[in-house]
Amino acid sequence: MSTDTNTKFGRYGGQYVPEALMPAIEELEEAYQRYVLGNEAGFMDDFRERLRDFGGRPTPLQRAEQLSERYDSEIYLKREDLLHGGAHKLNNALGQVLLAKYMGKERIIAETGAGQHGTATAMACAHLGMDCEIYMGERDINRQRPNVFRMRLNGAEVNPVTTGRGTLKEAISETMRDWATSVEDTHYVIGSVVGPHPFPRMVRDFQSVIGEEAREQIEEKARRLPDSVLACAGGGSNTMGAFHEFVPQEGVGLYAVEAGGSSLEVDEEGGVAPNSASLSTGSEGVLHGARTKLLQDRDGQIMESHSVSSGLDYAGVGPELAHLVDEGRVVPVNVDDDGALEAFHRLSQLEGVIPALETAHAFAYLENEHENLGDCVIVNVSGRGDKDLESVIEETAEREIDIAPDMDVFSGGGL
Amino acid sequence: MSASRIAEAFANGPAFIPYLAAGDPDVESTKEYVRALVRGGADIVELGLPFSEPIAEGSTIQNAIVRSLSGGMTPESYFELVADLDIDVPVVCMTYYNLIYQFGDEEGPEPFVRRAAAVGIDGFVVPDLPAEESGPLREACDAHGLDLVFIVAPTTRGERLERIMEQVSGYVYVQARLGTTGARTDVSDQTDTSLGRLREWDVPKAVGFGISEREHAERIVGGGADGIIVGSALVNIVAEGTSAGSVTRAQNVAEGSSTETVAERLESKARELKEGALAGRENRPQPERP
Known part of the structure; x- marks a missing residue:
């Protein structure tokens, strides 16, 4: 696993987020270093065991x-x-929700497009006993009804996002807005290798x-x-x-x-x-x-x-x-x-x-x-x-x- | 560096800094609204250049941005608008980094800053540009004599404050509470704590996020702020005027007040807030002079 923690990949990457989020991003970076890269408190062992027993890894x-x-x-x-x-999304969702638990966060928020990341996050939260709210574009909610039911069944709140075309881009923006309000006790489980450092590396x-x-x-x-x-x-x-x-x-x-x-x-x-x-x-x-x-x-x-x-x-x-x-x-x-x-x-x-x-x-x-x-x-x-x-x-x-x-x-x- | 126009705007007591989204609902209205705010006592005007993904904004300003972008606002028409404003208070451009970064043919923020300086803009606030990423913009601002305002959040402490202090000029934008922009009915306790952390800073401290009433302005200035920033409460007035009828001109009669135009309502709201700020200064315990 890489130990390079530069915030950029060549000319790309960085941390272009509101100041209110920067302390949380710094806190996350520290947790990433300690628990993910350093396996402090046996985090990575715990993660791998859960991926195996809860997730069913290795996949064939x-x-x-x-x-x-x-x-x-x-x-x-x-x-x-x-x-x-039913998707690779659990690898990341389980890792981040577990990390949030190690960090002492109480609440999880996430965006979802197709609903795969939302369902994975909702599952991981139910598994680890964390509160969970998912932001999903209104248009995607209608395109992906079964996934919306699954999130609800796992106990997650699903918040429709009505701005713009109501797809993933708007859902990410809205989740960032929630995070800007709730940053002190909440972790944002971003669903892809996007967002500010350290998310792209960590995911x-x-x-x-x-x-x-x-x-x-x-x-x-x-x-x-x-x-x-x-x-x-x-x-x-x-x-x-x-x-x-x-x-x-x-x-x-x-x-x-x-x-x-x-x-x-x-x-x-x-x-x-x-x-x-x-x-x-x-x-x-x-x-x-x-x-x-x-x-x-x-x-x-x-x-x-x-x-x-x-x-x-x-x-x-x-x-x-x-x-x-x-x-x-x-x-x-x-x-x-x-x-x-x-x-x-x-x-x-x-x-x-x-x-x-x-x-x-x-x-x-x-x-x-x-x-x-x-x-x-x-x-x-x-x-x-x-x-x-x-x-x-x-x-x-x-x-x-x-x-x-x-x-x-x-x-x-x-x- | 000699004192900028922005610094001078704080010289005569607490500054009232209104925000509007440029082009909401159209360019001509914005000019008229800005002039009304200046008549009402604005000391600096923050004029938003709308970006399609405004992650720091609450619903009021998000909607204003949608109205402005649907009306065809672009960086170039924004600059033309500012060039035509003809007001004697400094203008601060509030926008997101991608618009600054993309402008012009050369890479980096310099072409945007150069153009901004040419039309008379005095500084920038860029909500998605923390101190970590602001080097190139800071350099371009220095090259053209413009100020770069930074936001300090309730969560900003220790080393982060130091890093911001090294880069900030004009004023520091003290975010009164966590979350996004939007008018509130109360003033956050976080404001006093944040102002306390900045007590030693030389740069003026202007508080924003949630201020909508005279009493808020009075309390915040009374608590030690050098200025107040008000956006959503004013944008609400524009929105009500826009939904009340034709959106082409500022003469629209605002909802719920059959005789006042949007510009008149903005002017009286500005006056109310400015008076609140002035009253706040009277109540303030006098600082000890050495």
Whole structure:
């Protein structure tokens, strides 16, 4: 684990937050150093034990037989969808809620986009006996109803955010406002490798168990390192989690697959980027505490992003990913909504794994570019797709997707 | 450095510093509102340049920012607005760092500061720029003779205070309570504690966050503040005027007072707050002179 505590990654990162939050950020940085990096009071041992017993780690690295045949290469799935809660998000949520408990905080707040981080945080809070409030954009609440129920079932309050378009960006802003009020007894469990230092490093460290396991597993199963690792990228926590272990291994290609949405073109007048491809198309700026690559207009106003998957629908991205892209170590790529939906159906039918729509982006890229990815590929299955069923059925009905099943079985009763 | 216009604004007793979001609901109205506030006794005007993600603002100012951005406000139209203001009190630009950072073709904050200086802006408050990240902006401000105001929060202590003291100029913005901006009905006890921590500072101390009434102004100045900053209570008046009818001109008649325009209401609110501040100074125990 890295002991570098510089607040920046190259030119990115930093701590662009209101002064009221800075003391809490300093307190968090100290706790990160002591407990996470220094394993004080056996924090990391406690964390790993809980990840195993409560979370179900390690998750398998599974050889995907049908896909391997289809692409004539060895395709491995890192099954984070099998982590408790159905997504990689628990790695970070459990780590941060546990850290907050060690720090003596009494209350947890978090933002959520797709609801995966919110459900993971709510689960971790129930598990550790902490009060929990989740901020979620109104639009996302309607797109992700099952996850809202799950948070409520675990005892969390869910606060709808009505400003802006009511997605992840607004939810983060609103959670920061809560934190500015409640900072003395509350910890903000940020859900991705974004925000002010030390969040991007700390969240990466909690998530890097994905890549550490995957490396050990691929060395055991394939007796080699992979040629490529693919992960979808919104804020980038599953991306950095899967990549971190492999960054020093220069022979391993790292592909961050962003949401190309409906188009990579930008509507400057309307302030809308109909995609969430900040690594591929964004420019440098400051948002939510960090300098990073952003979807913004020429004045610096943040654009409204779009993706069929709420979890990728964000105008920024983790500063370390922005840095690794500039360094040429991570390749930013993207696929559009149509490709992601098609890949969702393909993986469901060929492998019996229903992926999150976020994850489906990585499989769409695999379909398009497998010839250029080498003989051995790991795809991070960041989450399962149960939460997306309603929107997938809706979005599929609007498109011609050959591989998609028809839903005629409902025609008697009506949908 | 010779005393800035901002420093001079504190020379004659407690300063009243109103805030408005520029372009709320349009440029012409803002000019008229600012002039009304100056007539009412404003000593410095904080004029917000709206950013799409205002993480330090409560709902009142968030809504003002939405109105302003939907009205087409941009950094360039902001600068033109300030250039046309024609008022004789200093103007402080309150905005978020990304807008400062993106402005102009060259990298860094200097082009924004240069342009601001050219239109007569006297200083900046940047709520998402703590002392850790303020080096480049501080340098650009020094190069152009502008002040950089820092916010001190109730949670700011020890080394952080020192770091801010080294960088601040103009005045220090004492955040009266934790949380976001917004008018309140009471004054926080945290204010006195925060002012106590800053007693030895030479730079004037202006208190903001939650002040909406004459009594608040009086109490805060009585407690040792050199100035008061009032935003949401004024923005509420603008919002009421905007929702009452056509939004094109400042002649809108404000809700609940059939004869007063928004500008008139702003002017009388300004007068009320300024009088409160002056009364607060009268009540203040006289500092001991060596």
